[in-house]
Amino acid sequence: MLSVAEAFARVLATAHPLPVETVPLPRAAGRILAENLVADRDFPPFNRVAMDGIAVAHAAWAAGQTEFEIEHTQYAGAPPQPLQNPHAAVEVMTGAVLPPGTDVVVRYEDILLADNRATIQIPPPPAPGVNIHGQAADRRQGNVLLAPGTRLGPAELAVAATIGAAEIAVTRAPRLAVISTGDELVGISETPQPHQIRRSNAYALQALFTQVGADVSLFHLPDDREELSLGLTNILGADFDAVVLSGAVSKGRADHLPGLLRELGVKEIFHEVNQRPGKPMWFGARAEGPVVFGLPGNPVSTFLTACRYVRPWLRACMQPAEASEQAATAETPAPAVLTVDINFKPQLAHFVPVRLTVDAEGRRLATPLRVGGSGDLAGLLGATAFLELPPEPAVFPAGSVWPAWAL
Numbered sequence: 235m236l237s238v239a240e241a242f243a244r245v246l247a248t249a250h251p252l253p254v255e256t257v258p259l260p261r262a263a264g265r266i267l268a269e270n271l272v273a274d275r276d277f278p279p280f281n282r283v284a285m286d287g288i289a290v291a292h293a294a295w296a297a298g299q300t301e302f303e304i305e306h307t308q309y310a311g312a313p314p315q316p317l318q319n320p321h322a323a324v325e326v327m328t329g330a331v332l333p334p335g336t337d338v339v340v341r342y343e344d345i346l347l348a349d350n351r352a353t354i355q356i357p358p359p360p361a362p363g364v365n366i367h368g369q370a371a372d373r374r375q376g377n378v379l380l381a382p383g384t385r386l387g388p389a390e391l392a393v394a395a396t397i398g399a400a401e402i403a404v405t406r407a408p409r410l411a412v413i414s415t416g417d418e419l420v421g422i423s424e425t426p427q428p429h430q431i432r433r434s435n436a437y438a439l440q441a442l443f444t445q446v447g448a449d450v451s452l453f454h455l456p457d458d459r460e461e462l463s464l465g466l467t468n469i470l471g472a473d474f475d476a477v478v479l480s481g482a483v484s485k486g487r488a489d490h491l492p493g494l495l496r497e498l499g500v501k502e503i504f505h506e507v508n509q510r511p512g513k514p515m516w517f518g519a520r521a522e523g524p525v526v527f528g529l530p531g532n533p534v535s536t537f538l539t540a541c542r543y544v545r546p547w548l549r550a551c552m553q554p555a556e557a558s559e560q561a562a563t564a565e566t567p568a569p570a571v572l573t574v575d576i577n578f579k580p581q582l583a584h585f586v587p588v589r590l591t592v593d594a595e596g597r598r599l600a601t602p603l604r605v606g607g608s609g610d611l612a613g614l615l616g617a618t619a620f621l622e623l624p625p626e627p628a629v630f631p632a633g634s635v636w637p638a639w640a641l
Contacts, residue, residue, distance in 0.1 A: 236506070251554055252551050257404055268404050288326065301352070301353045314333055413480065414454045434533060453465065509585065510582045513530070534607070534609065534611065568640075571597050577628060583622060587641075
């Protein structure tokens with residue numbers, strides 16, 4: 235049986251960069267950049283006034299002059315008007331171009347204004363440049379501001395807008411089909427019979443993959459083999475990058491999927507992983523078609539295996555070919571300190587839902603939650619990550635450090 239690491243490596247081996255498309259800037263939020271965004275001018279593009287007040291020549295102030303006549307006012311957005319008299323001042327507003335001939339700004343709080351004259355109440359600084367954001371202090375024209383592989387959030391889109399990137403090259407959103415299976419499942423708006431439950435896994439998966447940036451379509455197929463075959467044939471022939479199934483991958487009489495997928499041309503890459511929950515997981519790929527993740531149907535198994543395998547695969551596919559090696563790496567766990575002892579005798583990798591906190595020393599602490607088995611969906615409430623514990627030893631003491639995957 236494959237280890238978690240071996241299964242994960244086989245999953246990532248099928249990842250490939252998605253095509254690139256160009257979208258208007260407002261539609262690029264959350265997408266993955268597929269081009270360099272370069273500064274078209276200096277940041278800031280001029281010497282910018284950083285405080286409301288007056289601008290003067292430092293030499294005059296340093297020579298002992300404290301009273302200055304105000305020549306004019308320089309507003310943000312107005313063309314710069316130079317200082318005519320080096321012993322005068324210009325009243326300036328935050329964001330304005332620093333008037334040529336001045337090189338220091340004195341705040342309103344540090345002057346007295348009367349009869350169009352300003353009297354400075356503080357001693358001069360040792361050098362010019364105070365309260366001025368110098369041209370190119372942040373970035374220079376031609377600097378690469380954002381590289382391929384960057385997720386475009388609010389700050390990134392603000393930078394893109396600043397350089398005039400009205401349209402941006404991004405990787406296409408992954409197209410996923412999420413399929414729930416099982417005759418025991420009914421729609422969320424239906425009243426279930428005593429022997430039925432409402433569909434929930436599909437909506438958990440849809441939320442998880444949408445957060446990553448995928449375009450998700452939901453389907454439900456019954457346990458009947460013929461109907462499963464027809465439904466899968468149509469879905470596998472559609473334009474999806476991946477098909478994610480929940481349920482029907484174990485060894486029960488109604489678990490038709492492994493054999494049926496093989497009949498439909500999906501090559502099995504592995505079936506079963508040495509892990510709990512999620513041991514029956516199935517994975518395969520169809521030539522010139524989607525990869526297929528067959529996740530166990532119990533809610534905790536479905537969700538944790540989706541986080542451990544499907545989400546990293548998606549993120550790897552969303553990285554453009556031009557991305558740096560660091561950016562193109564699939565998501566990785568972060569170390570966390572276990573707060574209590576855990577005893578787990580089966581020689582299986584163990585995924586443990588935890589709540590992460592940070593102590594006074596800055597350490598990430600992982601506190602396990604009470605989960606009543608792989609069917610306890612509500613047991614995931616409050617979980618922020620899951621620890622991945624190895625098959626051995628059987629006792630994991632408090633204070634030991636283990637990898638934690640974000641949920």
